[in-house]
Amino acid sequence: MPRSIQKLALNPQRLFSANKQVADIASELYQEIKDLPIVSPHGHTDPSWFNENKNFQNATDLLIRPDHYVFRMLYSQGISLDSLGIPQHGDKGDLSLYKTADPEKIWQLFADHYYLFAGTPSGYWLDDTFSKIFGFTEKLCSDNALEYYQEINRQLVLPEFKPLALMDKFNIELIATTEGALDSLSHHSAISNTQWAKRVITSFRPDDVVDASREDFVENLRKLADLTGENTQYWQGYLSAIRKRRQYFIQHGRATATDHGHPTALTADLSAEECQALLDKCLAGESTEQEQELFRGQMLTELAGMSIEDGLVMQIHPGAHRNHNALVFDYYGRDKGCDIPSNTEYVNALKPLLSKYGNHPNLKIILFTLDETTYSRELAPLAGHYPSLKLGPAWWFHDSPAGMLRFRQQTTETAGFYNTVGFNDDTRAFLSIPARHDVARRVDCRYLAELVANHQITKQEAHSLAYQLTYGLVKKAYNLN
Amino acid sequence: MPRSIQKLALNPQRLFSANKQVADIASELYQEIKDLPIVSPHGHTDPSWFNENKNFQNATDLLIRPDHYVFRMLYSQGISLDSLGIPQHGDKGDLSLYKTADPEKIWQLFADHYYLFAGTPSGYWLDDTFSKIFGFTEKLCSDNALEYYQEINRQLVLPEFKPLALMDKFNIELIATTEGALDSLSHHSAISNTQWAKRVITSFRPDDVVDASREDFVENLRKLADLTGENTQYWQGYLSAIRKRRQYFIQHGRATATDHGHPTALTADLSAEECQALLDKCLAGESTEQEQELFRGQMLTELAGMSIEDGLVMQIHPGAHRNHNALVFDYYGRDKGCDIPSNTEYVNALKPLLSKYGNHPNLKIILFTLDETTYSRELAPLAGHYPSLKLGPAWWFHDSPAGMLRFRQQTTETAGFYNTVGFNDDTRAFLSIPARHDVARRVDCRYLAELVANHQITKQEAHSLAYQLTYGLVKKAYNLN
Amino acid sequence: MPRSIQKLALNPQRLFSANKQVADIASELYQEIKDLPIVSPHGHTDPSWFNENKNFQNATDLLIRPDHYVFRMLYSQGISLDSLGIPQHGDKGDLSLYKTADPEKIWQLFADHYYLFAGTPSGYWLDDTFSKIFGFTEKLCSDNALEYYQEINRQLVLPEFKPLALMDKFNIELIATTEGALDSLSHHSAISNTQWAKRVITSFRPDDVVDASREDFVENLRKLADLTGENTQYWQGYLSAIRKRRQYFIQHGRATATDHGHPTALTADLSAEECQALLDKCLAGESTEQEQELFRGQMLTELAGMSIEDGLVMQIHPGAHRNHNALVFDYYGRDKGCDIPSNTEYVNALKPLLSKYGNHPNLKIILFTLDETTYSRELAPLAGHYPSLKLGPAWWFHDSPAGMLRFRQQTTETAGFYNTVGFNDDTRAFLSIPARHDVARRVDCRYLAELVANHQITKQEAHSLAYQLTYGLVKKAYNLN
Incomplete structure (x- = not known):
């Protein structure tokens, strides 16, 4: 889309x-x-x-992986938890799926589906965070996902x-x-x-x-x-x-x-x-x-x-x-x-x-x-x-x-x-x-x-x-x- | 307050x-x-x-004591029923608490907490009653409680x-x-x-x-x-x-x-x-x-x-x-x-x-x-x-x-x-x-x-x-x- | 009314x-x-x-008898199902009541009570249908019921x-x-x-x-x-x-x-x-x-x-x-x-x-x-x-x-x-x-x-x-x- x-x-x-x-x-x-x-x-x-x-580490670990408001919506639309880097556990779990999940690719996947959050509080909070805390002036989407990811990571390491x-x-x-x-x-x-x-x-x-x-x-x-x-x-x-x-x-x-x-x-x-x-x-x-x-x-x-x-x-x-x-x-x-x-x-x-x-x-x-x-x-x-x-x-x-x-x-x-x-x-x-x-x-x-x-x-x-x-x-x- | x-x-x-x-x-x-x-x-x-x-007797007996919409709110904020003159009854009851409750003091207590009724129907009805039936032009509060009490009582005995x-x-x-x-x-x-x-x-x-x-x-x-x-x-x-x-x-x-x-x-x-x-x-x-x-x-x-x-x-x-x-x-x-x-x-x-x-x-x-x-x-x-x-x-x-x-x-x-x-x-x-x-x-x-x-x-x-x-x-x- | x-x-x-x-x-x-x-x-x-x-047959058979949104409201106000031409069935049923129900009279009865549908979706849909499909410019009521009935029937037989x-x-x-x-x-x-x-x-x-x-x-x-x-x-x-x-x-x-x-x-x-x-x-x-x-x-x-x-x-x-x-x-x-x-x-x-x-x-x-x-x-x-x-x-x-x-x-x-x-x-x-x-x-x-x-x-x-x-x-x- x-x-x-x-x-x-x-x-x-x-x-x-x-x-x-x-x-x-x-x-x-x-x-x-x-x-x-x-x-x-x-x-x-x-x-x-x-x-x-x-300091926090990167945009994906800070904003996506710990936020079940975010990944429940993505999962409801058929996006697997593995592809979002959610770690499996226990006897059945396959931790290699988690370990190989690339944070940048996860961020792109998230950005590709950011339209799903229209009208939800998650979308509202995220836009607010992106604008007021990180200073973005364009809404997150597929095309600017990488730019977003890099800019957030750049700022996260600042004092x-x-x-x-x-x-x-x-x-x-x-x-x-x-x-x-x-x-x-x-x-x-x-x-x-x-x-x-x-x-x-x-x-x-x-x-x-x-x-x-x-x-x-x-x-x-x-x-x-x-x-x-x-x-x-x-x-x-x-x-x-x-x-x-x-x-x-x-x-x-x-x-x-x-x-x-x-x-x-x-x-x-x-x-x-x-x-x-x-x-x-x-x-x-x-x-x-x-x-x-x-x-x-x-x-x-x-x-x-x-x-x-x-x-x-x-x-x-x-x-x-x-x-x-x-x-x-x-x-x-x-x-x-x-x-x-x-x-x-x-x-x-x-x-x-x-x-x-x-x-x-x-x-x-x-x-x-x-x-x-x-x-x-x-x-x-x-x-x-x-x-x-x-x-x-x-x-x-x-x-x-x-x-x-x-x-x-x-x-x-x-x-x-x-x-x-x-x-x-x-x-x-x-x-x-x-x-x-x-x-x-x-x-x-x-x-x-x-x-x-x-x-x-x-x-x-x-x-x-x-x-x-x-x-x-x-x-x-x-x-x- | x-x-x-x-x-x-x-x-x-x-x-x-x-x-x-x-x-x-x-x-x-x-x-x-x-x-x-x-x-x-x-x-x-x-x-x-x-x-x-x-004729009705006084403001407290007419407007507070019989109205459980009013005293339930006061009670919810820690005001005892005794202090509002609600009579106890039965074996356990201590009627002396009721008998010594002074209607004027009850009215003052009510007025002191009238702010609790903001946005409630009780507050709306009371303001309507105070304005249209008794002709008050100031909202009830601690400072005008006595004046309110006396004016209501004055009117209540009229034909x-x-x-x-x-x-x-x-x-x-x-x-x-x-x-x-x-x-x-x-x-x-x-x-x-x-x-x-x-x-x-x-x-x-x-x-x-x-x-x-x-x-x-x-x-x-x-x-x-x-x-x-x-x-x-x-x-x-x-x-x-x-x-x-x-x-x-x-x-x-x-x-x-x-x-x-x-x-x-x-x-x-x-x-x-x-x-x-x-x-x-x-x-x-x-x-x-x-x-x-x-x-x-x-x-x-x-x-x-x-x-x-x-x-x-x-x-x-x-x-x-x-x-x-x-x-x-x-x-x-x-x-x-x-x-x-x-x-x-x-x-x-x-x-x-x-x-x-x-x-x-x-x-x-x-x-x-x-x-x-x-x-x-x-x-x-x-x-x-x-x-x-x-x-x-x-x-x-x-x-x-x-x-x-x-x-x-x-x-x-x-x-x-x-x-x-x-x-x-x-x-x-x-x-x-x-x-x-x-x-x-x-x-x-x-x-x-x-x-x-x-x-x-x-x-x-x-x-x-x-x-x-x-x-x-x-x-x-x-x-x- | x-x-x-x-x-x-x-x-x-x-x-x-x-x-x-x-x-x-x-x-x-x-x-x-x-x-x-x-x-x-x-x-x-x-x-x-x-x-x-x-082609459909007549206004009553098309718009009233099959629509239980419509006749449930009429029934709730004391209008019998027999008078609306709803057929009885089974051992207890008296089909003669249905057979003798005149579609035109049913339409009149419906029109007489059309005011009951004010504020309901049935009323909204019917007005929309009457206006956009049949071209009526007056709201249905007792006085124009017959005119409505005839005009709908006239149109229903068209190709x-x-x-x-x-x-x-x-x-x-x-x-x-x-x-x-x-x-x-x-x-x-x-x-x-x-x-x-x-x-x-x-x-x-x-x-x-x-x-x-x-x-x-x-x-x-x-x-x-x-x-x-x-x-x-x-x-x-x-x-x-x-x-x-x-x-x-x-x-x-x-x-x-x-x-x-x-x-x-x-x-x-x-x-x-x-x-x-x-x-x-x-x-x-x-x-x-x-x-x-x-x-x-x-x-x-x-x-x-x-x-x-x-x-x-x-x-x-x-x-x-x-x-x-x-x-x-x-x-x-x-x-x-x-x-x-x-x-x-x-x-x-x-x-x-x-x-x-x-x-x-x-x-x-x-x-x-x-x-x-x-x-x-x-x-x-x-x-x-x-x-x-x-x-x-x-x-x-x-x-x-x-x-x-x-x-x-x-x-x-x-x-x-x-x-x-x-x-x-x-x-x-x-x-x-x-x-x-x-x-x-x-x-x-x-x-x-x-x-x-x-x-x-x-x-x-x-x-x-x-x-x-x-x-x-x-x-x-x-x-x-």
């Missing part, structure tokens, strides 16, 4: 609506908040970048493209990475004694020691015992071990939040005897899927209790069917763009946890969803009532201009703005962070502008809300003040 | 869209219907107001603020209250012999004698027996007793409709023997949740049969998980903003009832939902086919500008306009009734204006439809002509 | 949005694609029309209203009908040797030999055996018989696609022994509903395997609760507007099929839905990853201006445009085909125009995409090149 070369020029009014009145108000609101620092309390960047501060230089350039006040419960936090510890300690923090994600469906669960509990000196075969010892790791994350990684990626939002409130019996089964490898689900659900309630003790903010992200494509999982492993959202229920699922702790003043839970039908039906009514609940922003597939707008349109009337928590970029694509936050700011300003133009709020309220949505609420929600 | 004082001025074009062409057409349509009388066929005002015609005077001022042609099956209808009976008989009517809501999960179910059936002389331990006697109460509501309360607030839309069509067996279990206190559900489902079908006999219009409101917050329920009781919508299924649930009665020309059922996903998927297709089914308006949490617009956008193409029934305010907040109906009129005009501007209907059609949506359809649907 | 006569004039800018900037861009895009040929790869027109090329003349007039490059697995394809065979062979093709819809819940399933398998010489009581013989019929459809009907209308999207991957056992039960009439569902699910996987062999594109249409109205089904039979969408799940349902074949380069599956909640939650993520999956257009009840717009708004950001397949009219209403395709073209141009106006894509991209959405993608998806 040949394309003639098109100009790449970001319009200052982009995403502000086709309606001139709305766009003008949105623009006015945006001017006041566009330069506020980026606060990124939830993401998946690599802490070694900030500790070691080495101003080191990770910490980019932190300043991007005006990132704080970034939180995410580490598993067994992580040593070596990079975060090293950062502790530098001026970056306040700007680079971790989050505690204990899925590896909570999810008994994982192949490595038993092994992980053994490691957890080793790290903490607790006997993790006993329910109380297991809980104590997790408490200790939370303290470790607070002390060595300055964590203010935890993160829980469960298949569903199920919670439970069992007796200690039932918990021990369930743990026994899980450790013996004799648990059913239902028992594993119940174990995870019980643990959400336990973790909420721990949050009341130590003040960590709890993030719950349910609803992804992980690794749906069995063949891709077998050959290429996790996180290859094969996670598919599914129907998610919150009202009954969260009741055990909420009945136990939902009214406690020390508890703060941020709920996310991949099921947009829950915005108006379940999440906004829950967050608009329970003092412990707040709504995370439009997440993952819905982290897009239309997705973010639907989030506001479907939650604000019941939950208001103050039960939301600002924006999460949730990304491992470091260069896309400014573009992602900018999209959120633009869409929020547009939403507020529509309310102003429709005489539902005053412009004075809109200015105040734009500040809150961009900066105020995230700092408060994640205890970052 | 201090705020400088803002002007309060309702823009005449509010809610008409940011698009000037749409707003102009909407405005033209609105001019023709804005002064039509209010018909309120479904709500929860107190019939004593209209019988006794006493023109008596309920019947407000009925005329608000141009309410008819208002229907809602009473349980055992209610004596003393106020409605007293009104019978006055000129207000045609303007104040009741609706028959038999949940108290149909829902066997209630603690008072057995006691209620005993009372039902006493009131009717029927033996409510026998299935036929029980049904006869309900038939008699329907007649009582028609005769003494001029009821034209019934109302059924079930957890789900389940219906059933059992044999008389199965019904008797189920009733036996429910009366013996030995019924499971499933059996209680089946009993309610069977009763919906029975009640549809009774509607065919006596002509009462049937309203079915499923889908609320009542009293979700166990702690609030234990201490403060029902209707404290803790009802949460949940996933609701209609297609299979209604089939037994519809297979038995769905084509009967005497039957009229109005369906409501808290699950917006059913608008286009289930409700519009059902109402666009079955002659007995009509769609109630956007309900409860969705009774808002964006919620109402989604209702029209997602039902009209399949069900048309004539399978809908106009607007319900469904409120106990008497002063908000004009604002709520005005929102519905504005949003309907906006929706029609978009169809006109997009050349999908003619302006002549739009004028006719605006009249129908405001006045014609509700009168026809509820047999009020 | 009397109406004064209104002008009927189709605005050239209809459906292009009320926003002038968007409408202008949409108009510019539309000018370039409006005259592209119609490709209709999925529909229910009668192949005898194209083989026999006889330019023969089906093949209309194919040219409508600029239909290709139309696919849909036939059951046992169909002789007599009309398609006859067309084989004419110049129309490339323009009139069939699709293979084997529901009659796959759905064991049908009363005629056993009889159908016997016929299948007779037609193919295979023993359909044996699993392998049954599969071979279906393979032979697919070849027959390819050879005699030039089929490029299959079509599967199942209640759910369930698929399965059973052993040959399990399949034989299931077939045995189904043939013995001893299968439960669950077993029938499993059988259909297994067959979807088998049929996908066959598609890999013979290259037929697979269309899966799940989610309709067929013949919901028991009374209408008993008296009037299938396809009487009583099919109601229901909640549909894809992620788990499709997993067995996708695990087996989802990454195969020869497989192409087009997914449809009646449950709009799956657009962003399940279908776009699935199609945005699996190379075998594509998204069919907004379908059936959602085949409307707002429905099509929601489809684009909720799928594009995750699946892009190139995982969609253009428009399907899916209709038996031949005269409405140009109007339906025109709606899709207008709505797509509007959606693209909004992206341009919002600076999310360039106008150059929009032009290219408009071509793809109208013509390029459908040809590629259905292997029509």
Whole structure:
């Protein structure tokens, strides 16, 4: 599909609506908040970048191979993962395919199919990155692929493209990475004694020691015992071990939040005897899927209790069917763009946890969803009532201009703005962070502008809300003040 | 969160869209219907107001304490129910907290947090009420809270603020209250012999004698027996007793409709023997949740049969998980903003009832939902086919500008306009009734204006439809002509 | 409900949005694609029309009686099917009611209630047909009903209203009908040797030999055996018989696609022994509903395997609760507007099929839905990853201006445009085909125009995409090149 070369020029009014009145108000609101620092309390960047501060290598390794938003689209159009240099693994894998994949050829292949991204957030972020960070003035296409590749690589080795230089350039006040419960936090510890300690923090994600469906669960509990000196075969010892790791994350990684990626939002409130019996089964490898689900659900309630003790903010992200494509999982492993959202229920699922702790003043839970039908039906009514609940922003597939707008349109009337928590970029694509936050700011300003133009709020309220949505609420929600 | 004082001025074009062409057409349509009388066929005002015609007491007792839309938002932001003067009850309750709550201090607390309501329907209705009914020209905030409080209280004792005077001022042609099956209808009976008989009517809501999960179910059936002389331990006697109460509501309360607030839309069509067996279990206190559900489902079908006999219009409101917050329920009781919508299924649930009665020309059922996903998927297709089914308006949490617009956008193409029934305010907040109906009129005009501007209907059609949506359809649907 | 006569004039800018900037861009895009040929790869027109090329009879028989979109709305407002001349059937039926229904009176009844269609796609298509095909300049109403009826009938007998003349007039490059697995394809065979062979093709819809819940399933398998010489009581013989019929459809009907209308999207991957056992039960009439569902699910996987062999594109249409109205089904039979969408799940349902074949380069599956909640939650993520999956257009009840717009708004950001397949009219209403395709073209141009106006894509991209959405993608998806 040949394309003639098109100009790449970001319009200052982009995403502000086709309606001139709305766009003008949105623009006015945006001017006041566009330069506020980026606060990124939830993401998946690599802490070694900030500790070691080495330059990135090449355009393909930085922008294509790690970004499953990008390669899932290419794969959906019949482009093999091998040809994109995605490494195979395990018994079945053929690593030679990966090793012989030439980054320059991969970049060309990507450029040849860049038209597929029209109208998608990936296309938007990439254009923004190409224009604002690298200074391109032509849209990427087959004809200029090589030129793009060489120019990006030329810039990547410059001192101003080191990770910490980019932190300043991007005006990132704080970034939180995410580490598993067994992580040593070596990079975060090293950062502790530098001026970056306040700007680079971790989050505690204990899925590896909570999810008994994982192949490595038993092994992980053994490691957890080793790290903490607790006997993790006993329910109380297991809980104590997790408490200790939370303290470790607070002390060595300055964590203010935890993160829980469960298949569903199920919670439970069992007796200690039932918990021990369930743990026994899980450790013996004799648990059913239902028992594993119940174990995870019980643990959400336990973790909420721990949050009341130590003040960590709890993030719950349910609803992804992980690794749906069995063949891709077998050959290429996790996180290859094969996670598919599914129907998610919150009202009954969260009741055990909420009945136990939902009214406690020390508890703060941020709920996310991949099921947009829950915005108006379940999440906004829950967050608009329970003092412990707040709504995370439009997440993952819905982290897009239309997705973010639907989030506001479907939650604000019941939950208001103050039960939301600002924006999460949730990304491992470091260069896309400014573009992602900018999209959120633009869409929020547009939403507020529509309310102003429709005489539902005053412009004075809109200015105040734009500040809150961009900066105020995230700092408060994640205890970052 | 201090705020400088803002002007309060309702823009005449509010809610008409940011698009000037749409707003102009909407405005033209609105001019023709804005002064039509209010018909309120479904709500929860107190019939004593209209019988006794006493002045309301103070701003807090009128506008905050009874309005769970208002205090649920405040509670979600950590403001205790005690500090808002919500009375505790039962064994655990501490009534002293309620008794010592000073209405003026509650009002100040409310004003201090009024910014939370930005973008919510509560905020919109309150601003409308403050401006149009009380004449305020500044937006409520911390600084003017006392002034507001005193001015509202000053006006409330005036003769023109008596309920019947407000009925005329608000141009309410008819208002229907809602009473349980055992209610004596003393106020409605007293009104019978006055000129207000045609303007104040009741609706028959038999949940108290149909829902066997209630603690008072057995006691209620005993009372039902006493009131009717029927033996409510026998299935036929029980049904006869309900038939008699329907007649009582028609005769003494001029009821034209019934109302059924079930957890789900389940219906059933059992044999008389199965019904008797189920009733036996429910009366013996030995019924499971499933059996209680089946009993309610069977009763919906029975009640549809009774509607065919006596002509009462049937309203079915499923889908609320009542009293979700166990702690609030234990201490403060029902209707404290803790009802949460949940996933609701209609297609299979209604089939037994519809297979038995769905084509009967005497039957009229109005369906409501808290699950917006059913608008286009289930409700519009059902109402666009079955002659007995009509769609109630956007309900409860969705009774808002964006919620109402989604209702029209997602039902009209399949069900048309004539399978809908106009607007319900469904409120106990008497002063908000004009604002709520005005929102519905504005949003309907906006929706029609978009169809006109997009050349999908003619302006002549739009004028006719605006009249129908405001006045014609509700009168026809509820047999009020 | 009397109406004064209104002008009927189709605005050239209809459906292009009320926003002038968007409408202008949409108009510019539309000018370039409006005259592209119609490709209709999925529909229910009668192949005898194209083989026999006889004139249609009268307005009522052409436009009302076969169109369940039309008579379901009339029925929902209390107009009996008998009065519309819908024939009863079977033991209970009274055919005399049908025989005495006067087409002219039916037309008058329809015209008297034409106002019910305001804002519906049926109303839009009919106005388009009346204006563009028959040249009317007044909107249909009670007063001009007879004039309309006579004028339509006058034109229908003209040579330019023969089906093949209309194919040219409508600029239909290709139309696919849909036939059951046992169909002789007599009309398609006859067309084989004419110049129309490339323009009139069939699709293979084997529901009659796959759905064991049908009363005629056993009889159908016997016929299948007779037609193919295979023993359909044996699993392998049954599969071979279906393979032979697919070849027959390819050879005699030039089929490029299959079509599967199942209640759910369930698929399965059973052993040959399990399949034989299931077939045995189904043939013995001893299968439960669950077993029938499993059988259909297994067959979807088998049929996908066959598609890999013979290259037929697979269309899966799940989610309709067929013949919901028991009374209408008993008296009037299938396809009487009583099919109601229901909640549909894809992620788990499709997993067995996708695990087996989802990454195969020869497989192409087009997914449809009646449950709009799956657009962003399940279908776009699935199609945005699996190379075998594509998204069919907004379908059936959602085949409307707002429905099509929601489809684009909720799928594009995750699946892009190139995982969609253009428009399907899916209709038996031949005269409405140009109007339906025109709606899709207008709505797509509007959606693209909004992206341009919002600076999310360039106008150059929009032009290219408009071509793809109208013509390029459908040809590629259905292997029509």
